[in-house]
Amino acid sequence: MRDLASEFFRRHPELSLAALGAADNARAMDLNPLGCKAEFFAAESHPELVALYRESNALAFPGELSLPGWVLSDLYLLPGAIGLLTCEARVLDIPVRKRLGLRPDDRAIAAAYLGAPTIHPGTFIGVSLLSLVPRVLAGAWVKALTLRMLGASRLRGVAQWQNPSVRVHTRMGPMRVVSSVPGTHEFKAKSFVYESDLSDEATWSSAMQRRYEGPIDAKIQATDHDELGRVLARAEQGERILIIPPGLDAQGRVLLRFEPS
Ligand SMILES: CC(C)(COP(=O)(O)OP(=O)(O)OC[C@H]1O[C@@H](n2cnc3c(N)ncnc32)[C@H](O)[C@@H]1OP(=O)(O)O)[C@@H](O)C(=O)NCCC(=O)NCCS
Known part of the structure; x- marks a missing residue:
C-alpha cells in the first residue's frame, strides 16, 4: 500500500x-x-x-x-x-x-x-x-488515506446500490452486506449498510489494484430493489454475503458472493 x-x-x-x-x-x-x-x-x-x-x-x-x-x-x-x-x-x-x-x-x-x-x-x-x-x-485514495490517518481496522457505511461509489468502496476490498439502513435515511429504500475489513493489508492492496479475484455467485441489477431486498433479509438473518470487487459491472449489476456458513 x-x-x-x-x-x-x-x-x-x-x-x-x-x-x-x-x-x-x-x-x-x-x-x-x-x-x-x-x-x-x-x-x-x-x-x-x-x-x-x-x-x-x-x-x-x-x-x-x-x-x-x-x-x-x-x-x-x-x-x-x-x-x-x-x-x-x-x-x-x-x-x-x-x-x-x-x-x-x-x-x-x-x-x-x-x-x-x-x-x-x-x-x-x-x-x-x-x-x-x-x-x-x-x-479511492482520499478514502484509503483517511482511514489510515484514523487507524481504522473496520469500516461500516451506507451506500446506494446504483451509485458508482460502490466501485470506489470495493477498492478497499470485498464489502460485506450487513443490513438495510436503520432509521429514516432519505435514501433508505435504495441503500444498504456494508462493512469492510481493513485489517488485511494484502487484500486491501490487491483490491486497490483491481487484482482481487473471487468467485461470483449472483449478478443482480442495482435497480432491482425487490431482489436486493431479499439479499438484505438473508444478510440480516446472519448469512455472510459479499460484494465482490469491482462491485458493479458494466451492465449495472451488483456482483455478489454467498459464503457458506
Ligand atoms: C462517487 C465519487 C466520490 C467518485 O469520484 P471519483 O473517485 O473521482 O471517481 P472516478 O472517476 O475515479 O471513478 C471511480 C469508479 O467509478 C466508476 N464510475 C464513475 N462514474 C461512473 C458512472 N457514471 N457510471 C458507472 N461507473 C462510474 C469509474 O469507472 C471508476 O471505476 P473503477 O474504480 O473500477 O475504475 C464522486 O462521483 C462523487 O463525489 N459523487 C457524488 C457524491 C456521492 O454520491 N458519494 C458517494 C456516497 S456513498
Whole structure:
C-alpha cells in the first residue's frame, strides 16, 4: 500500500493530503499515513477551509442530503477530522470552480471523506465521500488515506446500490452486506449498510489494484430493489454475503458472493 500511495502522489503532484478537524484531534491521528505527509488544519483557525468544505460537500450532495452546519461542527469536526485531497482551483473543471467562486490559484478541495468514530474501538462509519476531480481515483485514495490517518481496522457505511461509489468502496476490498439502513435515511429504500475489513493489508492492496479475484455467485441489477431486498433479509438473518470487487459491472449489476456458513 505504501508503494501504491507514493505512486498515486507521483502521478498527481497537483494533489496534497490534509485533514480538517478540531485542533485537539491532531495528536490522535497518524499524519504520515502510508508514508504520505498530511497537513493538519485546525478547524478553529481555518474557518475559510471549513466553509469551502461545506460548499464542496453541497455540490456533491445537493438537496435532501445537504449537510447542516451544526452536523458539520458537532459530528464531523469535533469528534475527529475530515480527510482531504486539496489542490489549486485551476485543477477543477471550470464550471465547478466558478460555482465555488474560486480563482485559479485559490486552494480547492479535490476530494474528501469522513470516518466517524464509533463505540467499537477501531471501527469507523464512512460518510460523505466526495470527489470533484473524476477519473484519477481521488475518491479511492482520499478514502484509503483517511482511514489510515484514523487507524481504522473496520469500516461500516451506507451506500446506494446504483451509485458508482460502490466501485470506489470495493477498492478497499470485498464489502460485506450487513443490513438495510436503520432509521429514516432519505435514501433508505435504495441503500444498504456494508462493512469492510481493513485489517488485511494484502487484500486491501490487491483490491486497490483491481487484482482481487473471487468467485461470483449472483449478478443482480442495482435497480432491482425487490431482489436486493431479499439479499438484505438473508444478510440480516446472519448469512455472510459479499460484494465482490469491482462491485458493479458494466451492465449495472451488483456482483455478489454467498459464503457458506
Ligand atoms: C462517487 C465519487 C466520490 C467518485 O469520484 P471519483 O473517485 O473521482 O471517481 P472516478 O472517476 O475515479 O471513478 C471511480 C469508479 O467509478 C466508476 N464510475 C464513475 N462514474 C461512473 C458512472 N457514471 N457510471 C458507472 N461507473 C462510474 C469509474 O469507472 C471508476 O471505476 P473503477 O474504480 O473500477 O475504475 C464522486 O462521483 C462523487 O463525489 N459523487 C457524488 C457524491 C456521492 O454520491 N458519494 C458517494 C456516497 S456513498
